[in-house]
Amino acid sequence: MVFGGAGFIGSHLTERLIQEGAAVTVYDNLKTGRTANLAKSGSIPLSFIEADVCERNKVEETVPGHEVIFHFCDDSDIRSAAEHPDTFVEQNIMGLFYVLESMRRNGIRLILFPAAPPCSGAGPSAASELHGPMTPLNIYGGAKLAAEGLISAWAHTYDFRAIVFASSASSAAHGSRGGSRFREKTAKGSDATGDTRRRHSKPLLCAGG
Numbered sequence: 395m396v397f398g399g400a401g402f403i404g405s406h407l408t409e410r411l412i413q414e415g416a417a418v419t420v421y422d423n424l425k426t427g428r429t430a431n432l433a434k435s436g437s438i439p440l441s442f443i444e445a446d447v448c449e450r451n452k453v454e455e456t457v458p459g460h461e462v463i464f465h466f467c468d469d470s471d472i473r474s475a476a477e478h479p480d481t482f483v484e485q486n487i488m489g490l491f492y493v494l495e496s497m498r499r500n501g502i503r504l505i506l507f508p509a510a511p512p513c514s515g516a517g518p519s520a521a522s523e524l525h526g527p528m529t530p531l532n533i534y535g536g537a538k539l540a541a542e543g544l545i546s547a548w549a550h551t552y553d554f555r556a557i558v559f560a561s562s563a564s565s566a567a568h569g570s571r572g573g574s575r576f577r578e579k580t581a582k583g584s585d586a587t588g589d590t591r592r593r594h595s596k597p598l599l600c601a602g603g
């Protein structure tokens with residue numbers, strides 16, 4: 395199930411998932427996304443739900459029966475976030491909470507979520523993309539960090555698997571070079587990079603690149 399599947403990244407992902415043989419449900423309110431973006435995916439096996447992630451009842455009604463959740467329906471408009479922080483928090487944080495709770499209640503245990511490292515701010519010392527400082531410079535970055543926190547907490551508390559990937563460029567959606575780094579939060583994973591700078595209560599597994 396792809397929240398925000400009619401958007402830029404979500405529609406490319408949906409196309410790829412269908413090419414790989416998956417049955418996909420796209421959940422999208424078409425605020426910035428377009429059904430035309432899904433044209434190449436065809437109508438079967440794609441289901442399209444036009445709804446807002448803030449409609450908790452709709453989320454709870456739609457999530458059951460899916461195996462994997464891709465959460466790509468964040469509002470990325472930094473200026474709008476500053477002007478309307480209430481609606482921004484409702485969508486980017488509460489919307490994710492509704493999704494996580496629906497997953498928990500229905501035994502769905504894998505979520506993938508895009509981080510936004512450029513909004514994480516500058517710290518006192520240089521840090522790699524994977525270990526960036528957590529001092530958001532704007533509400534978009536703050537909401538991303540909060541969302542990662544929620545996902546990590548749900549993953550550790552309810553034995554979810556969660557992959558938060560940091561896309562350095564939109565090319566990641568196309569599978570081209572310059573792509574992404576992946577952080578996989580797992581209750582029992584180990585640090586595949588051997589990096590000793592991590593200070594999480596449970597280790598993160600890094601894979602891909």
Ligand SMILES: NC(=O)c1ccc[n+]([C@@H]2O[C@H](COP(=O)([O-])OP(=O)(O)OC[C@H]3O[C@@H](n4cnc5c(N)ncnc54)[C@H](O)[C@@H]3O)[C@@H](O)[C@H]2O)c1
Nearest residue numbers: 398400401402403422423424425426427446447467468564
């Ligand atoms: N595009 C990039 O280069 C890039 C880089 C890093 C991270 N990201 C992240 O990837 C995600 C998707 O980005 P994008 O560029 O594809 O954005 P986008 O605006 O093209 O896609 C977002 C989709 O979510 C839908 N949506 C918006 N509000 C919704 C709501 N309340 N309920 C349901 N659906 C809603 C929109 O209609 C749209 O289809 C965002 O979380 C963004 O922060 C994008």
